[in-house]
Amino acid sequence: MNWIALTEETQLEQIKEESKQQPVIIFKHSTRCNISSMAKNRLEREQAAANVAFYYLDLLRYRPISNKVAEIFHVHHQSPQVLLIKNGECTYEESHNGISMHDIAEQAVNS
Numbered sequence: 001m002n003w004i005a006l007t008e009e010t011q012l013e014q015i016k017e018e019s020k021q022q023p024v025i026i027f028k029h030s031t032r033c034n035i036s037s038m039a040k041n042r043l044e045r046e047q048a049a050a051n052v053a054f055y056y057l058d059l060l061r062y063r064p065i066s067n068k069v070a071e072i073f074h075v076h077h078q079s080p081q082v083l084l085i086k087n088g089e090c091t092y093e094e095s096h097n098g099i100s101m102h103d104i105a106e107q108a109v110n111s
Contacts, residue, residue, distance in 0.1 A: 001044045003027075003056035009065055012072055015055065019085040023108040024053045026069060028081040031060055036080035039099040046101035052108050084108060 006015075006026065015024050027043065030036045048054060059066050059079055070077045073090035082099050084092035084107050092107040094100075 001048050001054060003054055006055040006057040006065060007062060009068055011055070012065070012068060015053075015085055016072075016088040018053060019089075020087055022051050022053060023049075024055065024085040025049075025104060025108075026055045026057060026083040026085065028057045028059055028066055028069070028077075028079055028083070030079040031058060033079060035096055039080040039082075039096065043099065043101055043104075049101060049105035049108050052104070 015026070018024055027040065029040055057066060057069070066077060069075070069083070073083060073085065075081075075083060075090055075093050078095040080099060081093060081095045082104060083090050084104065086108075092104075094103065
């Protein structure tokens with residue numbers, strides 16, 4: 001898994017633009033949450049979905065970016081949370097134990 005660190009609010013506009021060329025995942029992770037760690041480990045054990053960019057957001061270090069993600073993509077904040085961005089919009093979201101690479105790959109192709 002090649003995570004791209006999401007550390008700057010300006011990256012959100014880049015993500016919106018990038019998502020017009022390929023699907024983009026934002027994984028919102030709390031480093032203090034066991035469920036979040038389990039979800040991250042599950043993703044990392046699986047083969048990453050093809051032609052999808054994976055961004056990693058550390059919620060504890062970058063809370064303002066997390067808030068901006070919720071605002072821009074019109075989602076409620078959860079942790080852990082996966083957002084699939086296509087054509088500048090969030091087309092799929094999942095949280096907690098519902099996060100799976102299989103579902104991400106399926107949604108990246110179908111949504």
